[in-house]
Amino acid sequence: MKLSPEEKRIMDKMQPGILTVDGFLGNDTRNLHEILQEDAETIEAYGYTAEDIGKRMRYFTERSKEAYEEPILIDQKYLVQQDIWRGKVVCPFPHKGLYTKADIHLKNIENNIEISWTPLNIHFIEEHGFFEGKGSKHRIDPETIIKALF
Amino acid sequence: MEILYNILTATIISGSLSIILVIAEYFFANYGDCKITVNNKKEIVVKGGGNLLNALAENKIFIPSACGGRGSCGFCKVKALDGAGPVLPTEKPYLSASELKDSIRLSCQIKVRQDIKIHIPEELFNIKKFKAKIVEIIDYTYDIKGITFQLLEPNTVDFKAGQYMQLETPKxxxxKQVISRAYSISSIPDIKDSIQLIIRRVPDGICTTWVHDYMKLGDIVNLVGPFGDFYIRDTEADIIYVAGGSGKAPIKSMIEHFAKYQSTRKMTYFFGARTTKDLYLTEEFQEYEKTMPDFTYVPVLSAPSPDDGWTGKTGFIPPYFKDYIRDPLNTEAYLCGSPGMIAAVEKELINLGVAKDKIYFDSF
Incomplete structure (x- = not known):
């Protein structure tokens, strides 16, 4: 399918050096709608929605703030630590919003799966179903995140 | 097949019309000179066709903007009283209902095509764009640098300890573009011909990557400012400071300012860090304890490693407040850090009796 002007504008903003050094698409050659569709199919196959995943990420992000950037064991199963940086980043999709620059690291100590995300990742997933392109620094593989969080 | 043909035809027609419109605007749209009236007291005349943010900047009126006018930060708001045209779809996501009602607009999205009247905060008239040369780079820690900028044009600056500047980093x-980011000034207001900024590396950050990996002595950059209402209030109250990491920048400016005048105010600075690797300027702040008898520097490590040999305070900072606050009703606090840290510190200070309106902060 051809890129709509809107999709092209969004993908242009996702390129390296526009909003962040590395951008959000990595070395993925697919168009945005193809990335969204494939990842949506993956999470659907596991019986989850993007909202379910985003809600879970938000839960760990908020709980980890209790430890002020130190590791915290949550629900006896998840070791979570948050690093917060100065500044905010905007979303490349066209809407209002600034997102804190932070990295949240989670280790599921039952299956040893480790993942990291940013507050923008939560928004991407919750609102846009976007897990970032393959090869992107902050891409979270939908299958991996489901295994880590649930 | 017929549907595809129709879509293709429509696409070609609309595309052609768009191109014709762009060409026509380029060659034929002559808006002439347009007058911008600011706060009913300053009038500037610009060639029509550009955006308001740039038109103002070219006339040395600098509206805060973190994205350089790309319509993605929502910072460059002005009150448009007349002549700004309709609100664009690109602005609406950044404007609340009350802002829309109050004629607030994004100056980067307003095209100057006729005379315009706007209103901006008075303090923005004091903001200047400085050309500056990098004359000193200090590695304070593995991820924090102190950079001194010699001001070239204009060659002096007036600011209040605690305010910030926007640093423009080159392509x-x-x-792929010039971008600007805000950093607190860490030098003192008495030094007028240069400023120092303290900048911590932000992973994937465009500006801090340039600062940490590409910037070198002698580079010429632009700074815009000073901005901000995080500055020392002119009182005699006791002061609690709390800031870690690069949050030390505005606090350094404030305390060095007091040290220069050998202040007798009772002041306590809690500096939060994870390990000894994250401590910096420790000797300098301990030195201020000698020149200012009522100043105390309290570094607190949240996760010292056994190798650190740390014998100082550990854990979270708020539990230590009660040992240092002698009169909560006569205490001000200046905080710089993450929203979570500020919320926790503010909560504890209020619990101890410090007035909420005496707690000032610069949130990341």
Whole structure:
């Protein structure tokens, strides 16, 4: 399918050096709608929605703030630590919003799966179903995140 | 097949019309000179056709903007009283209902095509764009640098301890455009011909990557400012400071300012860090304890490693407040850090009796 002007504008903003050094698409050659569709199919196959995943990420992000950037064991199963940086980043999709620059690291100590995300990742997933392109620094593989969080 | 043909035809027609419109605007749209009236007291005349943010900047009126006018930060708001045209779809996501009602607009999205009247905060008239040369780079820690900028044009600046500047970083290998980011000034207001900024590396950050990996002595950059209402109030109250990491920048400016005048105010600075690797300027702040008898520097490590040999305070900072606050009703606090840290510190200070309106902060 051809890129709509809107999709092209969004993908242009996702390129390296526009909003962040590395951008959000990595070395993925697919168009945005193809990335969204494939990842949506993956999470659907596991019986989850993007909202379910985003809600879970938000839960760990908020709980980890209790430890002020130190590791915290949550629900006896998840070791979570948050690093917060100065500044905010905007979303490349066209809407209002600034997102804190932070990295949240989670280790599921039952299956040893480790993942990291940013507050923008939560928004991407919750609102846009976007897990970032393959090869992107902050891409979270939908299958991996489901295994880590649930 | 017929549907595809129709879509293709429509696409070609609309595309052609768009191109014709762009060409026509380029060659035929002559808006002439347009007058911008600011706060009913300053009038500037610009060539019509450009955006308001740039038109104002070219006339040395600098509206805060973190994205350089790309319509993605929502910072460059002005009150448009007349002549700004309709609100664009690109602005609406950044404007609340009350802002829309109050004629607030994004100046980067307003095209100057006729005379315009706007209103901006008075303090923005004091903001200047400085050309500056990098004359000193200090590695304070593995991820924090102190950079001194010699001001070239204009060659002096007036600011209040605690305010910030916007640093414009040039296009470089990892950035396709000039971008600007805000950093607190860490030098004192008495030094007028240079300023120092303290900048911590932000992973994937365009500006801090340039600062940490590409910037070198002698580079010429632009700074815009000073901005901000995080500055020392002119009182005699006791002061609690709390800031870690690069949050030390505005606090350094404030305390060095007091040290220069040998202040007798009772002041306590809690500096939060994870390990000894994250401590910096420790000797300098301990030195201020000698020149200012009522100043105390309290570094607190949240996760010292056994190798650190740390014998100082550990854990979270708020539990230590009660040992240092002698009169909560006569205490001000200046905080710089993450929203979570500020919320926790503010909560504890209020619990101890410090007035909420005496707690000032610069949130990341």
């Amino acid at each position: 470089y290998e990892k950035s």
